Amino acid sequence: MPNASVPTITLRNGLELPAIGMGTWPMDNAQTASAVATAVDVGYRLFDTAENYENETGVGEGLRRIGIARSDVVITTKFNKRWHSREGVREAFSASAAKLGTEYIDLLLVHWPNPDQDRFVEAVQGIADLLAEGLVRGIGVSNFKPAHLERLADAGLIPDLNQIQVDPRHIREASRQANTRLGIVTESWSPLGRDGGLLQDPVVTALAEKYGRTPGQIVLRWHVQQGLVPIPKASSRAHLEENLAVFDFSLEAGEVAGLSALDTGDAGILDSDSFGH
Numbered sequence: 001m002p003n004a005s006v007p008t009i010t011l012r013n014g015l016e017l018p019a020i021g022m023g024t025w026p027m028d029n030a031q032t033a034s035a036v037a038t039a040v041d042v043g044y045r046l047f048d049t050a051e052n053y054e055n056e057t058g059v060g061e062g063l064r065r066i067g068i069a070r071s072d073v074v075i076t077t078k079f080n081k082r083w084h085s086r087e088g089v090r091e092a093f094s095a096s097a098a099k100l101g102t103e104y105i106d107l108l109l110v111h112w113p114n115p116d117q118d119r120f121v122e123a124v125q126g127i128a129d130l131l132a133e134g135l136v137r138g139i140g141v142s143n144f145k146p147a148h149l150e151r152l153a154d155a156g157l158i159p160d161l162n163q164i165q166v167d168p169r170h171i172r173e174a175s176r177q178a179n180t181r182l183g184i185v186t187e188s189w190s191p192l193g194r195d196g197g198l199l200q201d202p203v204v205t206a207l208a209e210k211y212g213r214t215p216g217q218i219v220l221r222w223h224v225q226q227g228l229v230p231i232p233k234a235s236s237r238a239h240l241e242e243n244l245a246v247f248d249f250s251l252e253a254g255e256v257a258g259l260s261a262l263d264t265g266d267a268g269i270l271d272s273d274s275f276g277h
């Protein structure tokens with residue numbers, strides 16, 4: 001059953017998305033299966049994987065092991081650039097669905113736009129085909145810049161979700177605004193700043209001290225309070241539990257702004273005009 005203690009966000013197509021999810025990169029299949037089963041037990045209902053992570057089988061295994069109904073979880077996965085065509089996307093869907101052991105995928109994402117190939121519009125059209133057939137429940141993209149989204153909008157294709165790197169040191173204002181303008185929900189990857197020292201930043205640790213929370217909880221609260229959907233990766237039950245327990249306190253507006261002031265700009269962000277797989 002859906003987890004009543006985790007709020008949901010409604011995507012532009014009506015799909016209800018849990019306000020926080022679980023990332024699975026860089027775990028292998030065995031680690032993923034174990035962590036996903038624990039995460040369901042803890043209360044997670046949104047799971048993020050990708051063809052490129054080579055752990056979709058583990059996600060499916062973890063969900064089966066814990067025995068949760070398929071309709072009670074939201075699965076997002078992504079495909080690589082070799083599938084950027086309408087027929088290619090269909091093949092990518094079939095391969096991912098088989099590995100996950102599911103008949104449908106909630107959100108299928110174009111992992112990177114790869115504009116050098118100039119086929120991301122076709123890729124999104126391919127996802128739209130699957131949506132029309134009920135094989136996916138929403139259209140997702142990842143690492144799409146505002147210019148890439150405009151190309152899609154010109155073709156009459158507006159995704160439901162754009163998963164981009166966001167954390168208080170990379171607040172991605174322009175990208176988030178472009179998403180919001182089109183009604184696209186922003187999902188935050190590497191929401192804890194991965195291992196870049198964000199959780200030791202004095203601004204974060206001071207708030208942790210003030211609220212009696214952990215630095216990770218302060219950062220995740222910064223995301224959810226702004227309507228961003230973070231997908232922290234955690235492998236231990238302790239971290240999984242901690243990361244989900246961010247819906248019973250609030251940061252003051254000035255504190256959200258103070259965290260956002262840690263922004264270092266987009267220079268440290270992988271440039272999706274040149275990087276992609």
Ligand SMILES: NC(=O)c1ccc[n+]([C@@H]2O[C@H](COP(=O)([O-])OP(=O)(O)OC[C@H]3O[C@@H](n4cnc5c(N)ncnc54)[C@H](OP(=O)(O)O)[C@@H]3O)[C@@H](O)[C@H]2O)c1
Binds near residue numbers: 194214233239
């Ligand atoms: N679309 C894309 O191109 C893209 C790119 C990168 C990542 N992603 C997705 O985003 C997910 C999250 O990103 P990420 O894994 O790079 O970074 P992240 O979630 O910001 O950080 C993960 C790291 O933080 C640790 N951690 C988790 N909870 C913690 C807590 N409460 N306190 C202290 N440390 C904690 C984890 O360790 P433990 O495992 O020990 O808990 C892990 O080492 C990925 O797993 C993947 O699903 C997408």
